Amino acid sequence: MIEIFQQSLNGLAIGAVYVLIALGLTVVFGILGIAHFAHGSVAMFGGYLTFLVMEKFGIPFFTAMGIAMVGGAALGLVIERLAYHPVQDAPHINAFIIALGLTMMMEGMNLLMFGADQVVIQTPYRGVFHIAGIAVAELRLIVILTACVLVGAITLLIAKTKTGKSIRAVAQNRQAAILMGVNVSMVSLVVFAISSALGVAAGALIGALLAIAPGVGEGLAVKGFAVLILGGLGSIPGAIAGGLILGVSEAMAAGFISSAYKDVIAFLVMILVLLFRPEGLLGKR
Amino acid sequence: MSQSAIRLWMGLGFGAMAIYMPNLVTLPYFMHLIILALVWVILAQGQNLMQGLVGYVSITQAGFMGVGAYFSTLLTLKLGCSVWLTIFMTPFFTGLLSVLVGYPSLRVKGHYFAIVTLAYNMVIFTILLTFSSVTGGEAGISNIARPSSFSLWGYVIDFEGRSNSNYYLLVLLLAALSTGICGFILHSRVGRVFLAIRQNEVLADAIGIQSWRYKLFAFVMSAALAGLAGALYAHYIGFLNPEPFGVDQSLNAILAVILGGSGTLTGPVVGAFAVTFLPEYLRIADSYRLVTYGFILVIATIFLPRGLVPVAKDLYLFLISLLPKRK
Numbered sequence: 001m002i003e004i005f006q007q008s009l010n011g012l013a014i015g016a017v018y019v020l021i022a023l024g025l026t027v028v029f030g031i032l033g034i035a036h037f038a039h040g041s042v043a044m045f046g047g048y049l050t051f052l053v054m055e056k057f058g059i060p061f062f063t064a065m066g067i068a069m070v071g072g073a074a075l076g077l078v079i080e081r082l083a084y085h086p087v088q089d090a091p092h093i094n095a096f097i098i099a100l101g102l103t104m105m106m107e108g109m110n111l112l113m114f115g116a117d118q119v120v121i122q123t124p125y126r127g128v129f130h131i132a133g134i135a136v137a138e139l140r141l142i143v144i145l146t147a148c149v150l151v152g153a154i155t156l157l158i159a160k161t162k163t164g165k166s167i168r169a170v171a172q173n174r175q176a177a178i179l180m181g182v183n184v185s186m187v188s189l190v191v192f193a194i195s196s197a198l199g200v201a202a203g204a205l206i207g208a209l210l211a212i213a214p215g216v217g218e219g220l221a222v223k224g225f226a227v228l229i230l231g232g233l234g235s236i237p238g239a240i241a242g243g244l245i246l247g248v249s250e251a252m253a254a255g256f257i258s259s260a261y262k263d264v265i266a267f268l269v270m271i272l273v274l275l276f277r278p279e280g281l282l283g284k285r
Numbered sequence: 286m287s288q289s290a291i292r293l294w295m296g297l298g299f300g301a302m303a304i305y306m307p308n309l310v311t312l313p314y315f316m317h318l319i320i321l322a323l324v325w326v327i328l329a330q331g332q333n334l335m336q337g338l339v340g341y342v343s344i345t346q347a348g349f350m351g352v353g354a355y356f357s358t359l360l361t362l363k364l365g366c367s368v369w370l371t372i373f374m375t376p377f378f379t380g381l382l383s384v385l386v387g388y389p390s391l392r393v394k395g396h397y398f399a400i401v402t403l404a405y406n407m408v409i410f411t412i413l414l415t416f417s418s419v420t421g422g423e424a425g426i427s428n429i430a431r432p433s434s435f436s437l438w439g440y441v442i443d444f445e446g447r448s449n450s451n452y453y454l455l456v457l458l459l460a461a462l463s464t465g466i467c468g469f470i471l472h473s474r475v476g477r478v479f480l481a482i483r484q485n486e487v488l489a490d491a492i493g494i495q496s497w498r499y500k501l502f503a504f505v506m507s508a509a510l511a512g513l514a515g516a517l518y519a520h521y522i523g524f525l526n527p528e529p530f531g532v533d534q535s536l537n538a539i540l541a542v543i544l545g546g547s548g549t550l551t552g553p554v555v556g557a558f559a560v561t562f563l564p565e566y567l568r569i570a571d572s573y574r575l576v577t578y579g580f581i582l583v584i585a586t587i588f589l590p591r592g593l594v595p596v597a598k599d600l601y602l603f604l605i606s607l608l609p610k611r612k
Binding site: 029034035037083086087090091092093094096097098100101102103104105106107108109111112218219222225226229233260261263264266267270271274275278 | 336340342344386389390392393395396397399400401403404405407408411412415532533536539543572573574575576577578579580581582583586587590
């Protein structure tokens with residue numbers, strides 16, 4: 001019984017990171033209809049950048065993460081303008097192929113800039129609490145907390161601000177939004193900046209929680225999409241629920257079945273959802 | 286001469302040249318690359334059925350190639366089947382497997398189909414890597430047999446040795462056959478339905494086409510071709526590990542189709558040769574290979590979305606139109 005709680009807690013921490021990734025993907029998909037597959041590699045870029053900034057300037061983890069998030073947002077702007085903007089009127093398949101090309105480019109650049117070694121970000125949060133027989137690592141709590149803060153901030157931004165209003169307007173009906181005077185081109189830039197910053201945060205947290213290495217990014221992007229399919233496309237609550245479910249079920253699989261097949265669970269869950277509820281758990285029919 | 290007559294003669298000339306190729310190419314390594322490129326033609330033709338005709342990007346082509354490669358290899362090694370038999374059986378096996386995985390995944394459209402198929406590729410890769418008691422895992426399987434020799438009109442035709450010209454002819458024949466089948470599909474009613482689905486699936490459904498059946502058929506055909514390519518690859522190279530069947534290679538298949546010209550018959554052929562030979566020339570800049578590759582993909586999609594073949598065709602027609610017209 002205790003083992004189950006233990007594994008769910010571990011799963012919640014990694015699930016919180018999946019939520020961040022999926023959130024970035026879902027806003028981009030909602031606004032631009034693009035499956036931004038390079039998102040995982042952007043996240044990895046963020047993780048490496050956080051590590052580098054910490055090493056170079058000796059500043060604390062969260063400051064470094066903040067700096068990396070700004071860098072990531074800038075990268076997002078560049079990606080939107082140079083890669084996705086030119087094909088926005090072409091068939092969607094083109095945007096997706098561009099996303100694949102971007103993934104290769106990002107992976108290659110990560111390899112060139114940061115090398116092929118596995119990187120683990122060292123954080124001062126090494127404590128372990130014992131609550132009712134469950135070992136609670138401080139780091140996992142911090143990760144969950146950070147994700148909660150970021151998710152809360154994004155939800156507020158989208159629900160309360162004027163920018164958020166125009167984002168929702170474009171997601172609902174692009175043409176009508178243009179007619180109402182919403183600067184759609186600006187909105188897509190803002191969305192990419194937000195999404196990339198979220199991705200970078202997720203990358204930094206992954207780096208602290210597990211490790212960053214070449215090739216991790218692609219897996220992360222696929223899991224992000226698995227979460228979207230699980231939760232329902234374009235739905236923010238769906239992304240949150242889906243991310244946590246995926247994280248916990250992966251941890252359970254790793255703990256009780258075999259850690260080698262941990263990554264297969266995400267895909268099995270995804271296929272099951274597609275078979276029985278293709279619109280996602282929280283999606284609308 | 287009429288347009289179709291020109292095409293026929295060009296095809297015949299090209300075929301004759303291809304059959305004569307082993308006598309022209311003196312460098313064995315070059316021959317080796319050509320054989321690999323022909324294997325890739327089969328793979329890319331399969332990819333084109335889904336991506337170019339139906340308009341659904343599937344990212345699992347290398348995965349199915351891996352399934353085919355391991356299926357054929359394991360049958361010959363563990364059960365002692367004849368290589369000819371296993372090469373023949375492989376497309377049916379991968380085709381059958383693709384029905385099972387294609388049915389649920391074809392419920393989603395567009396990007397999400399791509400993601401789901403990508404997940405399949407990852408599952409296949411993980412299984413090939415971790416189920417090492419059967420697949421040999423990372424270390425792989427070596428000493429895979431070539432097809433057995435046979436005698437034809439008194440000549441003994443054997444397939445041993447690197448860059449073997451008989452194996453070349455076998456792969457050439459099968460690549461031509463695959464291209465022929467794809468051409469037949471393209472020009473048949475089924476091909477028209479594929480194009481209709483690509484252009485407007487909702488409309489196709491509305492006029493009574495059960496588009497999921499056609500999509501499934503395209504998916505199965507594409508997997509069968511990938512399996513065939515895999516079997517030919519395995520028995521040619523003689524060594525298997527999971528590495529060439531990862532997502533990267535599936536992306537390469539997509540690049541081949543895009544670069545050559547999606548939806549055309551000759552496009553995948555040109556694309557397959559391009560993606561086999563391009564890395565050889567990019568090898569000088571090995572560490573920049575991934576970046577360069579991604580860059581080419583992005584640039585090609587933005588500036589050359591139709592691919593090389595249609596552009597070359599337009600150029601040819603333009604040059605023809607410049608010629609003085611006969612009265």
